Amino acid sequence: MSNLHPTIARVTDRIIEKSKDSRRAYLYLIDREADNQPERSQVSCSNLAHAFAGAEEDQEALKTNRGPNIGIVTSYNDMLSAHQPYGRYPERLKIYAREVGATAQVAGGTPAMCDGVTQGETGMELSLFSRDVIALSTGVALSHAMYDGMLLLGICDKIVPGLLMGALRFGHLPAVFVPSGPMPSGVSNKEKQRVRQLYAEGKATRAELLESELGSYHSPGTCTFFGTANSNQMMMEMMGLHVPGAAFFQPGTKIRQALDRAAVQRVTAMGRNGNDFRPLGHCVDEKAIVNAAVGLLATGGSTNHAIHIPAFARAAGVQIDWTDLSELSGAVPLLARVYPNGSGDTNHFHEAGGMGFVIKELTSAGLAHADVIGVGETRGMEQYGQEPWLDDDMLSWRDVGESGDDTMLRPASDPFQPDGGMRLVQGNLGRACFKSSAVEKERWTIEAPCRVFQTQAAVNECFKKGELDRDVVVVVRFQGPRANGMPELHKLTPALGVLQDRGYRVALVTDGRMSGASGKVPSAIHCSPEALGGGPLSLLQDGDVVKVCAETGELSTTADLGSRTPAPDPAPESGTGREIFAMFRNFADEAERGGSAMLATGGL
Numbered sequence: 001m002s003n004l005h006p007t008i009a010r011v012t013d014r015i016i017e018k019s020k021d022s023r024r025a026y027l028y029l030i031d032r033e034a035d036n037q038p039e040r041s042q043v044s045c046s047n048l049a050h051a052f053a054g055a056e057e058d059q060e061a062l063k064t065n066r067g068p069n070i071g072i073v074t075s076y077n078d079m080l081s082a083h084q085p086y087g088r089y090p091e092r093l094k095i096y097a098r099e100v101g102a103t104a105q106v107a108g109g110t111p112a113m114c115d116g117v118t119q120g121e122t123g124m125e126l127s128l129f130s131r132d133v134i135a136l137s138t139g140v141a142l143s144h145a146m147y148d149g150m151l152l153l154g155i156c157d158k159i160v161p162g163l164l165m166g167a168l169r170f171g172h173l174p175a176v177f178v179p180s181g182p183m184p185s186g187v188s189n190k191e192k193q194r195v196r197q198l199y200a201e202g203k204a205t206r207a208e209l210l211e212s213e214l215g216s217y218h219s220p221g222t223c224t225f226f227g228t229a230n231s232n233q234m235m236m237e238m239m240g241l242h243v244p245g246a247a248f249f250q251p252g253t254k255i256r257q258a259l260d261r262a263a264v265q266r267v268t269a270m271g272r273n274g275n276d277f278r279p280l281g282h283c284v285d286e287k288a289i290v291n292a293a294v295g296l297l298a299t300g301g302s303t304n305h306a307i308h309i310p311a312f313a314r315a316a317g318v319q320i321d322w323t324d325l326s327e328l329s330g331a332v333p334l335l336a337r338v339y340p341n342g343s344g345d346t347n348h349f350h351e352a353g354g355m356g357f358v359i360k361e362l363t364s365a366g367l368a369h370a371d372v373i374g375v376g377e378t379r380g381m382e383q384y385g386q387e388p389w390l391d392d393d394m395l396s397w398r399d400v401g402e403s404g405d406d407t408m409l410r411p412a413s414d415p416f417q418p419d420g421g422m423r424l425v426q427g428n429l430g431r432a433c434f435k436s437s438a439v440e441k442e443r444w445t446i447e448a449p450c451r452v453f454q455t456q457a458a459v460n461e462c463f464k465k466g467e468l469d470r471d472v473v474v475v476v477r478f479q480g481p482r483a484n485g486m487p488e489l490h491k492l493t494p495a496l497g498v499l500q501d502r503g504y505r506v507a508l509v510t511d512g513r514m515s516g517a518s519g520k521v522p523s524a525i526h527c528s529p530e531a532l533g534g535g536p537l538s539l540l541q542d543g544d545v546v547k548v549c550a551e552t553g554e555l556s557t558t559a560d561l562g563s564r565t566p567a568p569d570p571a572p573e574s575g576t577g578r579e580i581f582a583m584f585r586n587f588a589d590e591a592e593r594g595g596s597a598m599l600a601t602g603g604l
Helices: 006-018 020-036 045-052 056-063 084-099 122-141 159-168 189-200 206-216 228-238 254-269 286-299 305-315 322-331 346-351 354-364 456-464 492-501 578-587 597-601
Strands: 069-074 103-109 149-153 175-177 386-391 394-399 423-427 430-434 445-453 472-476 506-510 523-528 545-549 554-557
Touching: 006 020, 006 286, 006 322, 045 056, 056 084, 056 103, 069 084, 069 122, 069 159, 069 254, 084 103, 084 149, 084 254, 103 122, 122 159, 122 305, 122 578, 122 597, 149 159, 149 254, 159 175, 159 228, 159 305, 175 254, 189 206, 189 492, 228 286, 228 305, 228 354, 254 386, 254 394, 286 305, 286 322, 286 354, 305 322, 305 597, 322 423, 322 430, 346 354, 354 386, 423 545, 430 554, 445 456, 445 506, 456 472, 456 492, 472 492, 472 545, 492 506, 506 545, 578 597
Parallel strands: 069 103, 069 149, 149 175, 423 554, 445 472, 472 506, 506 523
Antiparallel strands: 386 394, 423 430, 430 523, 445 545, 545 554
16 A cells, blocks of 8 residues: 555564564465365265254255355353344344355354453453453354354454454454444433442442443443444454444344345355455454554554454464554544543444544555455455445445544544554553553653552452542552453442542552543553562552653652562462363463463464
8 A cells, every 4th residue: 555654554564574474374274274174065974964954944055065154153142232132143144145045054152241240240350261262162163164154243342352363263264243233322421420430439329320320231232332342343344354334333223134134145255166265364464453453543442452452463373562552553543532532422433424434534544454355345445434324225335424523533634632542651560551542641640659459349448448539559460361360440440530530640550451441540551461470560569659651651660679579479269160260360371462371372
């Protein structure tokens, strides 16, 4: 691309160079798998009989090898609102497959936990590693030598990265991700946050809090704030893995069904026996990974993806780290303000022009790779810079035009801020991520005595006693992948937000994660190396002066850490299944590499 921004080009070239060996090995693997995949007619009759037995009306088509057979991997459950619509998807997808002379089978299911339900509970300690479990489940589903393509049904936090990681190991097959869309808007996010802070101060009852939360999370569909789930959908668009524009149409609408039908048509058309073969492993290359990162930065997406992008990139043999993300952030302007970085939600974002507007602006300005392969009807990102619509019930695409709301979406020539707002901070306390797009600039630098904790419950207890009513850097350690599975610490946000609103200079430093719903309070998160095993945070003591500065990229203390003995590692907890996840904790690598035991032990 001739007008590619020099920083985007430089970082992409660096990623290509450092990925040379691992990417070559990956492409060799999937090309070998493609060559070794048998035609179904060559598979033993006993094996085929098992595969066909439950196919009912598709049995004859499968038996005669009439057309491609598509494997559906679904993360349906009806506890997670975003995934509830998937319950009826397989029967519809099978009908759409028959329309184009293909068949489809549910290859398998994956778990899909809701971080919103487990926030602040012990189940959150399983959350990050559920991504590895999802990847493993996807691998099991696709292990049957029956499929010519994949339809991947998933939306939320660890589910999309896990599906992608697993599917990439079968990257010789084409694949399309199939979203189901966000729920309608409910109680405003600003009002929800107001009630949460009142409750934290003891000024709202539990009944009032529950009523507010039910007004926000009220029906099937993705939660409407721009957290990890909706950031996933944004990234699938930026990587070209959705039918163009599919991310944010609501469940049950006619256009949603038309987009689902198009997903089946596209995965069928991209098969090996056609003239438009697009295997997933070739679609997800270094440029697609850079596009995912650029989209994250341009939209102010979830900090969780500072962990997920390196993880799913590794599954494709691509090496990307926080230095790359931070350098990209310096060049990519912030084009969107969606809650928690703005007042409107994902539905408002979509109505204002959504992903079509963002992608058109980024590619036109040379800030994203326009030549990513994608799964659209034409190769490249041009169709992703448009919006789908129904023209007499026929799915079509049209130009997006100008932003429909310049308080939410702005062009690259007039952004909300000149950088993407996800910065690397580093120093004698390690390397961490700082989401500056969510924080007022006057709070980008905090230097204050620290208070050290080992649980978020202890922080909230101190807050209730008034012991944090001062300028303070709250340090919450032993929250990394190997310590306890790196749970999100979203329960801290109301208390720290109250302290900040009282006029105190407050920051958070942690080796744990913060949700895509978090913002407002300056935070150095995902600190690596983690405290467990003697990392720098294990050497801090109450009263040490800590500095967090997004402006200079500093994370440091004036304390003499070299003279200290690390705080003892906490004993692992049991219950809620945590003990059976011990192998994931024991073998996980650092957050900057993705915090994955599966990838680390697999040599990826």
